[in-house]
Amino acid sequence: MVRVGVHVSIAGSIGRAVERAVALGCDTFQIFSRNPRGWASKELTTAGIEIFIRNLRTSRIFPAVDHMPYLPNLATPAEDLYHKSVATLTAELLRCGSLSLPYLVTHLGHHQGTGIEKGRERVCTAIDSAFSVTDNEVMILLENTAGEKNSLGSSFTDIRAVLDGIESRDRIGVCLDTCHAFAAGYDFRTPEAIAHTFEEFDSTIGINLLKLIHLNDSYGTLGSGLDRHEHIGLGHIGEEGFRHLLHHPLVRDLPCICETPEDDRRDDKGNLGKVRELAGK
Numbered sequence: 001m002v003r004v005g006v007h008v009s010i011a012g013s014i015g016r017a018v019e020r021a022v023a024l025g026c027d028t029f030q031i032f033s034r035n036p037r038g039w040a041s042k043e044l045t046t047a048g049i050e051i052f053i054r055n056l057r058t059s060r061i062f063p064a065v066d067h068m069p070y071l072p073n074l075a076t077p078a079e080d081l082y083h084k085s086v087a088t089l090t091a092e093l094l095r096c097g098s099l100s101l102p103y104l105v106t107h108l109g110h111h112q113g114t115g116i117e118k119g120r121e122r123v124c125t126a127i128d129s130a131f132s133v134t135d136n137e138v139m140i141l142l143e144n145t146a147g148e149k150n151s152l153g154s155s156f157t158d159i160r161a162v163l164d165g166i167e168s169r170d171r172i173g174v175c176l177d178t179c180h181a182f183a184a185g186y187d188f189r190t191p192e193a194i195a196h197t198f199e200e201f202d203s204t205i206g207i208n209l210l211k212l213i214h215l216n217d218s219y220g221t222l223g224s225g226l227d228r229h230e231h232i233g234l235g236h237i238g239e240e241g242f243r244h245l246l247h248h249p250l251v252r253d254l255p256c257i258c259e260t261p262e263d264d265r266r267d268d269k270g271n272l273g274k275v276r277e278l279a280g281k
Contacts, residue, residue: 002246002279004215004256005029005061006268014044014099015051022059024269028255029064030105033095036069039084041091049098056100063255065141065212066096068106074126075109075119075152082122085109089140090130097136103212105141105175108152108162119152124165131168141175141211146183147225154184154225156204163205174209176201177259178245179216179230182237185223189241194248207250215256215275217242229259231266232274239278246279 005026010017014033021029034041056064069092072085089106096104111119127140142162147154152162159174166172178188186200187193201207217235220226233239245251260271 002252002256002275003027003254004258004272004275004279006258006260006272007031007067008268013051014048015055018052018055018059018061018064021061021064022055025272026061028061028257030067030257030259031064032069033066033092033099033101034069036067037071038069039071039088044095044098053100063102063212064099065103065105065255065257066092066099066101068092068104072106073109073112074106074123075111076122077112077114077118082126086126086129089126090133093130093134093136093138093140096138097134101138103139103141103173103175105143105212105214107143107145108159110148110150111152112150116152116158119150120158120162120165123152123162127172128167131171137171139171139173139211141173143175143214144177144180144184146180146220146227147185147223148227154180156186156201160205163209172209173211174205175212175214176210177214177216178237179214179218179235180227182218182222183220183224183226187222188237188245189222191244194241194245198248198250210250210254213251213254213256215242215258216260229261231260232258232271233278234265242275243278246275252279 005028007030008020072088145151145153186197217230219228219230258271
């Protein structure tokens, strides 16, 4: 059976995130360890860390995953933003270590017109810099993007180039977002398309580096470049696509986290139920 979860809130205290994941019936889950929309962050307290770890161990949910906040841009040419972004990446690695989280997911960022190669260099330097001052085993997972203008990481070859530029390769992996990949032109709608996509991933990046799947349907069409998530089965990948995807042996061996909307059509629990329904048939 597939291991599936959702992104949960830390509102109230970080330990509440585990309680919310348990209440939803998650096998895995993702959090922002701090406010994702600002630069300032509250320090984690010893008591908060202890409660989170205790709740996590009791729950037997694995893995719990942290995601970088929205504002950092590891590819930016703007020096002030770049240094703040590297500082945030470093701080998040340390917070993950304190919380016993194995993975930190990050987007590669936007080069803002300076070109892909310069953007890649900035990303690699940022990651190596953060690793050099964080003495733990937390792994950074590079998340693919949908193909927005000036973005890095929409192609598997782009991600491979960044991986090749990082020194600490034992601490780096990949998170594959199905919505982003579909919007960037990688198809998941048929068994043949899914096999082709994973074969291309393996030949370009290496399937051993795939540690996590962000399981999201796509509001946009194949190759649209639109980063807009949709409920599982209600977007352009569709129920049949996800049924085939969720029966692929690779997907069934990996944690899958939904980052789908919550609206009057469906909530997080509804998407978890849909995933399990499609995975069970």
